[in-house]
Amino acid sequence: MAHIISKIIRWNHLHEDLNEQSPDELKLHLNKIFLRLNKFYENNAEEIPAKKSKSTLEWVDNDLLTVEACLDRIWEMLNSGYWKDVPVNYRYCYSLCSVFKSILLGLTINTENDHALTVGQIKEIIQQIDKGILLGAPLPKSPNLLTQIASELNQHYSDICKTNENLHEIKIDKESLCTTLFTGFSSIVHLTKPSMETFYCDIFRPKVPALLEGCISYWPSLELWKDTDYLQRVAGTRTVPIEIGSRYTEDDWAQKLVMFSDFLKNHVTQKNDKVGYLAQHQLFDQIPELKNDFFVPDYCSFSDKEESDDSPDINAWFGPQGTVSPLHYDPKNNLLCQVFGYKRIVLYSPDDSKNVYPYETRLLCNTARIDPYNPDFENYPNFQKATGYMCYLKPGDMLFIPPKWWHHVTGLSPSFSISFWWE
Template sequence: MSVQDCVRVAKRQRMTDTTSQQPVLDAGTQSIWAVLANELQAVLNDWDPEDSIRLCGDAPLALLSSRPLQVMALAKERVNTWEYRRVPRCWLRLFEDASLAYVITLLNIRDDGNKWVDEVVKVVDNAIIMTGASCRSALFTKTLLQLEHVVEADASPEWPEAFVIVSPASLETGNFISSCGPPTLTSFQAHIDEHTTPLLIHRAIEHWPAMKSWLRPSYLLKRSLGGRRLVPVEIGETYTHSEWRQQLMTLREYMKEFVLSRSSHGIGYMGQHDLLRQIPALKDDISVPDYCFTSPPNHRPATLQGQPPVAELDEPSLNAWLGPKGTKSPLHHDPYHNIFCQVVGYKYVRLYPPVDSRSMYAHGIDEKGINMANTSAVDVKFLRSDKGTIFVVNSEDAPLFCAREDFQEAILAPGDSLYIPAGWWHYFESLTTSFSVSFWWN
């Protein structure tokens, strides 16, 4: 959807934005939801003439309020016929508004129990995850804030008070990443200008409320409507393995099956998900590091040369990473600079400079036509031995990689932040239950 579309819709939502932080409690308990449904319907009935949703045609728009599920199915079918980055924005807008229409239906016919709450959360999160909800985010947020008053008395499962974190032994290596206490912005700018190498920064995020609150499963449940919020979970060792798949599940289900116990279905990882935009209450527990607002160097590393330039980010792009011991991100590089912050638990990281790219055995285009050139075909695991800290599963197929000695490595502890320059190869593996936040910037 165009920026103009969103601006126009945002203007029409202004009256809901101004009240989105306060529940409508003065209308009486039984009518709160009717008031909310009427407010949502008023906005849904008032499209701007130039809203891109009109490109879907008059027929689906006419059926939005009476048959929202059918319109959602139509929009999803259209979306799935395209590679996601090429999907016409009108179909994403249609799915977004059809989801909102179905939420209105659920608010009007709610049952005596809380099953309707589960369904509303499911519909809203599906819309957010699938479309980004760039035009209806204020309305979805307002709906979810109202629901907090229904589920706040929900009993939490009998989970531990805090995640069990056992500190790993210190890393014995001669290839440490350069480290320091929190540098000044001037010092950090000088480092990336003169060296453009990884930098491990200790104690830079110790003031975050997340450092304490995210240790508690009960807190994460409370902030996610009793764990009802949907999250995408990667099931399998890494995305380079054939058995790997993704599945949407509630945060409660994910934590119960994969984080707090060993699952019979293998390893599950909530990796690279914009959880903090989806759940703004969690974003309040952190702050964007000031280092993300320095100026990155102008030169492009060897790994990115010849590739089309990436979009310039107006603000840092945040992603959350939550998983049990053993969750991994395969060896890869990214087109953005990264401040990777370790909040809960411990994580091993190994990095290789862009000049080592020929030794990384990068994937090409896979059988589905997806470009995997930023990901190494070398399968590695963290394993302490007299030969080092990495075990190469397919070492006979990667002699050049095994010969590289210019890597850098560290174990990230809670409170650590790691600067990863754009184009540097890096591998992560959780050594305990781990919760991290990455900040891409350029």
């Protein structure tokens, strides 16, 4: 296991990142670990033995304690204030420590041990690498190192672990879905496979919300991602952040790191008292294998800037029936693409911003206090002046949401969506 990781590493790059990016208070400790590991692999380049000598296990155990102490110190820094204010060298160091800890844990694995024990140890290593991806920062000299390690280990896990989680299929009862407009709401523009010219002239340039049908029917993900066996194989051992609770404006809302397979089993393929939602997560940067299953829509090539070579921000939205994104707006153009499942979206123009009563706090200034399905006209009387629009997303649809347009999203079934944000 450690040998799989070591073959991916370019040790000279790792050493440069360690010396150039680590905080001074941790650099000396981590340099000692690096030198020991590098020397060990130089002397055992061909194959790491299944049984380690007593002396090897001694320094491995001691170095694991040191790495854990460094991770604890970094954790304090990561949680000492606003995330944006965390010095980036501590995030780099979290990535480095995750690599070192994973190698050291790999050296403790005895391939002659019980199969279940070995599988559990591999899971622990993958979880540590994912924490490095989620909490650390891409290393300047080796920006893809952690994602490469995680991909290799997940593949190795799939190869040796023939058991499965007995996941149920993702069931969607489309016959029971209501897809009619509610009283008081208007429809938005519907177009089928609009040309680039039509999209630019009629939708993008005037900033008109529109439902676009038939544009992503060729995506492999439309079929692949309904298959829990496929999702389990590609992402089952990976750790992802999910939201727990009804919506992020409520007191019962919380965030949690869980294994993807546990999220599938406990929140998507069977009912749970608490809604779990993998929301607004850059899943495809974390698990690049999934990028092969979809494509960036050509419509994203239009820009509001004179010159822009920026790629869109791509986020995953995956959850059961009952997920809710409260009424809010995004500052960028948004193409919300429905891979499977059904969603209902309510929209309001930026002209109605005052009428939907945004929160006054900086953190929630892009979120409205209004629930469009249960309006409180006594406290928010001007909401009666707002003009609401409604549409339903089905598999293969995409919705263009212009910047600053308010939108409320409800999952009517288990659902997987991808959003593309760009300027």
